[in-house]
Each structure stands twice: as C-alpha cells, then as structure tokens.
Amino acid sequence: MSSLLDNLTEVRERISRAAGRSGRSERDVRLIAVTKTVGIDVITEAISAGLTEFGENRVQEALAKVPELPTNISWHLVGTLQRNKARHVVGVFSMVHSLDSVELARELDRRAAAIGVPIDALVQVNVAREPQKSGVAPEGAADLLRAVCGLENVRVRGLMIMAPYSADPEAARPWFRQGRQLLAQLARMNLPGVEMEQLSMGMSGDFEVAIEEGATMVRIGSALFGSRPAPAGRPQPEGKDEGAGEGANADAAMGDAGGERRAQR
Structure with a gap:
C-alpha cells in the first residue's frame, strides 16, 4: 500500500503543478487509473486510497474484475472497442473513450x-494518423459528430x-495542442445532444504536457502501479498501455454470459 500511496501522492502533486501552469486547479483534471493487468487486491487498495475512476483497455479483463469490486466507482473503456463487443460494454462502463465510427x-x-x-462517449481522434492506431482523422470528426448527435x-x-510514443514528453505537445484546438472548433458547432467539454489525453509519460495543453482527463497506469511486464523481456515504454492503440482490440472471444454482468449505478 505504501508504494501505491507514494505514487499516488506524487502523481497528484504533478497534476496540481501542471494544472497551475495552465491557469487551472487540480480539481479541473480527472485522474483515470488504468488497471490493465492490475489485480483485484491492488485495485482495492487504490479505492481505499481515494481513487474513484478506473480505466481498462480490454472488455474481457474488465468483465472479470467489475463484479469483484465496489459499485461506487466508475469504469472507463480506454482501449479500442470492436462493434461486436458493444453488448458487453453498456451498463458496465460509464464512458467509452474510443468512439471512432457511426456504426459503433x-x-x-x-x-x-x-x-x-x-452511455457517455469520447470521440477518439488519431491526430498523428498513425496506421497502427484506431481513431477518426481530425478532418472526419465533425462529420462523425453530425451523424451521431441524434x-x-x-x-x-x-x-x-493519443500522441505518438516518444521518450521526450515535449514531442507530444503539438499533438495535444491540436486536440485542444479541435475540441474548441467542434464545440462551436453547437450540435444537439453533444457536449464538447472533456479532453482525455496524456498518459504516464506525458500527462503533465497534456494538462498544460488543456486535458481534463489523464489516463495513468504505470506511474501509479509500476511498469507492466513486456513480451520477450522487452521493457514496456511508459504509458504504452494506457489508451487505445496497438493491440488494444485483442480481446478474446467472449460468450453472452459476460454481457449479463452489469455494474450497479
């Protein structure tokens, strides 16, 4: 517990300082604790430490965890969502961060x-047009909003x-700035039923830059829970698994029973 508490204290202090640099308060930034591969016991400790919002990359992993945990927390799907998994998501997750098509x-x-x-949703925008990542192109976001606003x-x-991975957090700044500008542009459309208020960007390796550029949600995994194991002994880049990207849609096939597990509200 002490290690998690120390990490959480440090992350919150960094959030507060970054928010101050952007003329805001730490209360303006929601901390989403990403619990990919994190066990129930550690998540329980995180809840005891005061965390209330958690993110999962894969639907199947979340379905195994949610029934074992208190119902007074909220879950965010931060990984890519395939359309055939949608039935497992509603009633379990309060928000999907990876809406990228009209069909979904x-x-x-x-x-x-x-x-x-x-269910609440965020439109995932692939600002850097990385072929291995999901998300609508920036120029396609307005059309998607028009199609789903009803x-x-x-x-x-x-x-x-999501910015392209880089060991240098500053490399993400232009992409985060583009995201903030796009949010403002889309908000001016004033579409019915659409509230362009949340900007989910920034992970363990670059969340301070994201906050400086206007993030209202940051998705933090390894900075809280430690680095995750990587295949073949390769070190896991910081923040790699904290959002929709490579491998995020690798859910195994699930039976209909998973869809019956619903978190109480």
Whole structure:
C-alpha cells in the first residue's frame, strides 16, 4: 500500500503543478487509473486510497474484475472497442473513450436502449494518423459528430487524443495542442445532444504536457502501479498501455454470459 500511496501522492502533486501552469486547479483534471493487468487486491487498495475512476483497455479483463469490486466507482473503456463487443460494454462502463465510427455509435445506442442505461462517449481522434492506431482523422470528426448527435442513448462528451510514443514528453505537445484546438472548433458547432467539454489525453509519460495543453482527463497506469511486464523481456515504454492503440482490440472471444454482468449505478 505504501508504494501505491507514494505514487499516488506524487502523481497528484504533478497534476496540481501542471494544472497551475495552465491557469487551472487540480480539481479541473480527472485522474483515470488504468488497471490493465492490475489485480483485484491492488485495485482495492487504490479505492481505499481515494481513487474513484478506473480505466481498462480490454472488455474481457474488465468483465472479470467489475463484479469483484465496489459499485461506487466508475469504469472507463480506454482501449479500442470492436462493434461486436458493444453488448458487453453498456451498463458496465460509464464512458467509452474510443468512439471512432457511426456504426459503433449506433450499436452502442441500440444496446444501451435495450437496457435503459445511456452511455457517455469520447470521440477518439488519431491526430498523428498513425496506421497502427484506431481513431477518426481530425478532418472526419465533425462529420462523425453530425451523424451521431441524434442518438438518444450515446452522449458524446468530448475527445480522446493519443500522441505518438516518444521518450521526450515535449514531442507530444503539438499533438495535444491540436486536440485542444479541435475540441474548441467542434464545440462551436453547437450540435444537439453533444457536449464538447472533456479532453482525455496524456498518459504516464506525458500527462503533465497534456494538462498544460488543456486535458481534463489523464489516463495513468504505470506511474501509479509500476511498469507492466513486456513480451520477450522487452521493457514496456511508459504509458504504452494506457489508451487505445496497438493491440488494444485483442480481446478474446467472449460468450453472452459476460454481457449479463452489469455494474450497479
């Protein structure tokens, strides 16, 4: 517990300083603790330490964890979501950070309507147009919003941005700035049912730069829970698994039973 508490204290202090540099307060930035490969016992410690919002990359892993944990926390899907997994997401996750197509939005809307539980979503924008990552191109975001703004059970709340991986956090600044500018541009469209207020960007390796550029949510994994194991003994780059990107849609096939697990609200 002491290691997690120390890490959390440090992360919160860094969030506070970065928010101050952008003329904001730490209360303006939501900390999403990304728990990919993190065990139930450690997540329980994190809850005891005061964390209330958690992120998972893979639907199947979340479905195994959610029933074992308290219901007074919220879950964010920060990994890529395939349309055929949408039925497992509604009623479990409070927000999907990786909406990237009209088809996915309509499927989420249909599934959410069936159980009477709407879901919040962020449009994932592939600002750097990296071929290995999901997300709509910046110039396609407005058309996507126009197409989904009439859905009654999918509530678009903003954007999710991922910068290309770099060991230098400053390399992410132009991409994060582009995300902030795009959010402001889309907000001026004033589409019904769309609230462009949330900007999810920044992971363990670059979250301070993201906050300086306007992030309202940061997705932090390794800075809280330590580095995750990497294949073949290769070190895991900091922040690699804290959002939708390479390998994030590698969920194994799931039976319908998983969709019956719903987190109480």
